[in-house]
Amino acid sequence: PSDGYQALPLVRAQLEAYGIEVRTAPTGQDAQLDVLGGAKLLWLETPSNPGLDVCDVRRLAEAAHARGALVAVDNTLATPLGQRPLELGADFAVASGTK
Ligand SMILES: *Cc1c(COP(=O)(O)O)cnc(C)c1O
Numbered sequence: 059p060s061d062g063y064q065a066l067p068l069v070r071a072q073l074e075a076y077g078i079e080v081r082t083a084p085t086g087q088d089a090q091l092d093v094l095g096g097a098k099l100l101w102l103e104t105p106s107n108p109g110l111d112v113c114d115v116r117r118l119a120e121a122a123h124a125r126g127a128l129v130a131v132d133n134t135l136a137t138p139l140g141q142r143p144l145e146l147g148a149d150f151a152v153a154s155g156t157k
Contacts, residue, residue: 060082063132120147130148
């Protein structure tokens with residue numbers, strides 16, 4: 059996400075140092091669809107921190123899988139009580155254990 063958790067630019071820099079191409083898109087309105095071509099992994103953060111924008115995990119997971127990409131969801135803000143990404147088609151669900 060281009061509007062996600064503040065540490066994401068650091069993660070991007072680390073990935074790019076390994077030669078991995080990183081593309082970003084805003085969380086809202088499923089803008090990730092525009093940057094999926096050739097992707098290996100779609101990383102979602104919904105709701106986003108701090109903007110609380112959301113995206114349609116099921117729709118994006120179907121689109122990513124159709125293109126051969128895996129899908130991870132940062133579920134920190136929703137928590138498993140509010141959203142279950144694996145049930146929506148994601149391959150991975152992660153959350154910060156520090157909150
Ligand atoms: C805080 C936060 C993280 C990072 O958590 P740490 O445990 O501090 O690494 C990741 N994603 C979101 C959405 C967060 O709010």
